[in-house]
Amino acid sequence: MIKIEGVTKKFGEAVALDRVTCSVSDGSILGMIGSNGAGKSTLLRILAGVYKQDEGTVTVDGETLWDNPSAKSRIAFVPDESYFLAGSNLRRMEQTYSSLFPRFDKKRFAELTAAFGLNPAAAINTFSKGMKRQAATILALATRSDYIFFDETFDGLDPIVRNYVKRLICEDVIDRGATAIITSHSLRELEDTCDQLAMLHRGGLVFESDVQNLRTSKFKVQVAFREGPPEGVFDGIDVKHESRLGSVFNLIVNGDRDETVGKLKKFDPVVLEILPMTLEEVFTYELEALGYFCDASEMEELMK
C-alpha cells in the first residue's frame, strides 16, 4: 500500500506539492489528473525515489522510498520523458535493464516487443515519440515490479496502442496484483481504466475518490412543480448544485438515487427525471463544491 502523508516539495520559491495526503491500495489503479504544473510528475518522482520531499512521509508497505533500494526494487517508473542510452537500441536497453533490475523478465520483454511490433535492433533515436513511449512501457512492464508509475504515458499513443497499453496495465494489476499510478491531464484517458481518481491542482490534492462511488453516488435530477417549488422540497437531499430554468430545476445530487426519487415524489412533481452523469460532470461539480475554480481553459483541458 502506498501512503502519502502531508508531502510538500519546493523548487526554490515555487511550491510544487503542498501538504498532499492520499493512499493507494494494493492491486488497484490510481488515475491522477491535473493541469500542467499541478504537481503530478513531482509526486510520481517522489514515489519513485527520485526526489526527496521537503516535508511529510511517503511509504510503500511501510518502507520509506528515498535512497531505499529495497523499496525501489519493487517500483518501475515510466517518466513523461523516457531515458534511453545514447545510440542504443531495445536490445541494449534490455541488457541494461536486466543488469540493473533483478526481476527483469526477458521473456516478457520479448513477448511485448513482438506484440508492439518494435524492431529491437533498430536505434531508439529513430523511433517516433509514440514508439519511444511503447519502448519505455515495455521495459517498465518487463521489470515485473509491484508498483508501476506511468507519467503521461498515453500522450502520443494512437488509440489502438493506447487501449493495448491500458489492457496490459490492467492485466498486470489483475494477474500479479500490481499497483499502478497513471497520471494524465485528461480525465477521459483515465476514467475507463482506473479504480481511483485523484486530482492535483497547483500543488494540492483537491479531490480523491473511488471511481465506482463517483459514478453511482452522484446523479442529475430534473424536476418541475405545478405551482413553484413547495417549501422544504429539497430538505434531506444532498444537493451539490442547483440551477433553475423557468419552472424546471436541475439538481446535482449526492446520495441514494431511489431514496431521493421517493422524497421528491411526495411533492407530486409534474416532471421528475433522473439523468446519468458523466465523470467529467461529477468532477466539475465536486471541484466547484470544494471551492476550486480553474479558469475555463484549464477546466477544458482537464475534461477533454
Next chain:
Amino acid sequence: MKNKIFSYRLWVEGLRRLRIPGFIALGFIGISAILVPASVFVESRLAYAGSIRDSFITPETATHPGLVLLTFIVAPAMALTLFSFLNRRRSSDFFHALPYSRICIFTSFFLSIAAWICFIAVSTSALNLAAYAVFGFKGAFLPILRVLPQVLIGSILASASVTLAMTLTGTLFSNLTVSALILYFPKICAGLFATGVTESARIVPLEYFPVWRFLRYNLATSASAFSTDPVDGKELTVALVYSAVLAIVYFTLSCILFVKRKSETAERSAPNRAVQTVFRIAVTMVICMPVCTMLLFNVTDDSYVVLIPVLFLYSVALTVWVLWELITTKRWINVLKSLPYLGIVVVLNVAVVLGMNAAKNEALDFTPAPEEIKSVTILADRQSGYYTTYDMVEYADSLKGDKVITNANSVKTVSEVLSKTAKSIKSAGGYSYDTGIDYYNATLRIESTRGVRYRELSFTSMQYRSLAEGIEDGSTGEETKIPEEIVGRVNVPSMPEFMGEDACYRILSTMRDELKGADAGEWRDYLLTVDYDNTVNVEFSTVVNGSYMNIRVPLNRKFAPKAADEFLSAVGKAKNIDRDYAMKEVEKITKFHLAYDPEKSYKYGDYAFTNDYNEYAVILDKESGQYLVVYNPDFTNESRKEVVDGLTDEAPTGEDSFYVVTLYLSDLETGETAEKTYVSALTPEAVDYILNNWHY
C-alpha cells in the same frame, strides 16, 4: 535488496558504458607504447650507426609517454562520460530511480572508471615493455614500474576531481569549468601568491614556499610529475601519498555530495545561488591573482608602472564575472543580482595583497644571529622533480644528499650573508639584488631558535668555500667517481651534436679511468664548488641501487687531462679546426685574459643586449687595443655577426680583427667561471683561418 555500497551489476554496466572512450584510449596509448620504442630504435640506429654498444635504454621520461594521456585526458573524459547522466533531467531521474542506493551507484561507477584506467595503464605498459624487448632495449622495467603508480594515482585523482565538480554542477560548461577550478585553482592561487612573495622577498626559494611546495605534488596536474628520477625517491613518495590522500578526500566528498545531490540540479550550473556565487568568485579570482602580484610590486616599488595592465586585467575579470553568470544562467537579471557580490572579490584582492606583503616582510625579518642558528643544511639540487622538465642531476649531489653544517664559522657566514642580503633587499625595495657572475647560489635550510626557514643566498667564492668547509659528512669522495655501469646514451650537450655518441662515450670512459687515480677528496671539493652551468659536462645514465639516474659531471683538465684532450680532438675534428693552431690562439687569449687588469681596461658599452636578448659585454684593453667579446653561448650566427659588425664600426682604433668562438677550451684549462669561458679576440690571420675552415 540490501543497501550495498558496491554493485557488481552496476560496475559492469559502468564498464560497458565506457567501452567507446576506453577502447579509443587503449588504441591510442597502445599504439604509442609500440611507436615510441620503435622510433627510439630507428633513431638510435640511424644516429649512432656503428655504435660500440648494441643496446640502449632511453631516458625514463620517454619510456611510455602515452600514459600521460591517461591522466590528463582519458581519466577526466571517462568521468565526464559516465557521470554525464547528472546533466540531464531524464537521465538523472532514471539513475536515481534505480533500485540501488546512491552511494552504491557512485562507488560502482567510479570503480568502473578506475578499472578502465588500471586496465589501460597495465596492458599498455606490458605492451611497451614487450616492444622495448623486441627492439633490443634493456632495463625498461624499472622506469615503467616507477611511472605506473604515479599514472594510476594521478588518473584516479583527476577522475575524482572531475566527479566532485560534476556532483556540484549540472551542465557540461559548469562541469568543465568547475573541474578546472578544483584541479588548478589552489595551484594557480598558491603559485601566484608564492611567486609574488618570493619574487619580492628574493631570498625565499619558490620550491620551498610552504603551501606551494605541497600543491606541486599533485600528480593530476603536474605534467612533469611523471618522474623516474631516483634522486626524487623521497619527493616521489610524498607526491604519491599526497595525491592518494587528495584522491581519497575528493572521492569521499564526491560520494557525500552525490548522495545529497538533488536530481533537479541537472541542467543547472549550481545547486543553489550560494554555490553559484562561490564558483563565480573563484573564476574571477583566477584573473585577479596576477593583478594582486602586480599590486604587491607597486606597493614595494613606486616606480613600477602597473596601472594599465592592472586596469586591463580587472576589466577582464569583470567581463569573466558577467560572462560566467550569463552563460550559466542565461539571464541578465541574474547578472545584475550578482553585482553586489563583487565586493567580496574586492575584499579578497585587498586581503591577498596585504597577505603577500606580510609574508614578504616576515621572510625578510628572519635574520637570526649566529648564536640563534642551530644548523644550516645545504640542500642538494632540487631542479629535478615535480615542477620542471629538467631532469638531470649532478652526480655529486645525487650521492651526497643534503649537507648539515654546524661549524661556527660557516654558520656565522650564513648569518652575515642572510642579514646583509635581507637588509639590502628591504632598503632597495627588492630590486637591487644582483647575484653577479662570480657568486655561488645555494639553497639552505636554516634551523634556528626562531624556527626552520628555507633561504636561497648568494655567496662569493670565498664565502662559499668557507661554507663548504663546514661540511662534516665523513665522505671520502670515492662515491663521487664515475661508476662502471653506463647505460643509455652519453652526451656532451655543449658540444655540436655531430660529434657523435661514440666520441662522447670514449671521453666518458677515459674520464672514468683517469678519475680512478685522482685524489678523491680534491675531486669531491671541486664538485662541491663547481658551477655546472659554466662547465663542459658529460651526461650519462647509470644504475644506483637498482634505480636509473641521469647524471652530469664536469670535464676538467686537471682531473682528466686525457679526456680533455680527447674532447678537444673531437671538437677539432667535428669543426674542422686545426687543433694546434686553435690552441696557440687560445693560449694567447688566455694569457691576455689572465693579465686582464680592471685598472687598465674598461668595459666598452658595459652590458648590452642584442635583438634576441642575449647578453654580452665588450672589454677593451686600452694599452693593446685588443677587444674581448664575452658572450652567451646561445648566440646565433646572426647575433655573432651583429656583435662583430657593431664592434668593427665602433672600434676606436679601427681594428677589425674581432671574431667570436666558443671557448669551452679555456674552461677546460682553468675550470673557472663564466666570464672566462667564452672569449675571443683573434688576430686577422686567425679570423681568416677560421672563416675559411669553419663550416656552420
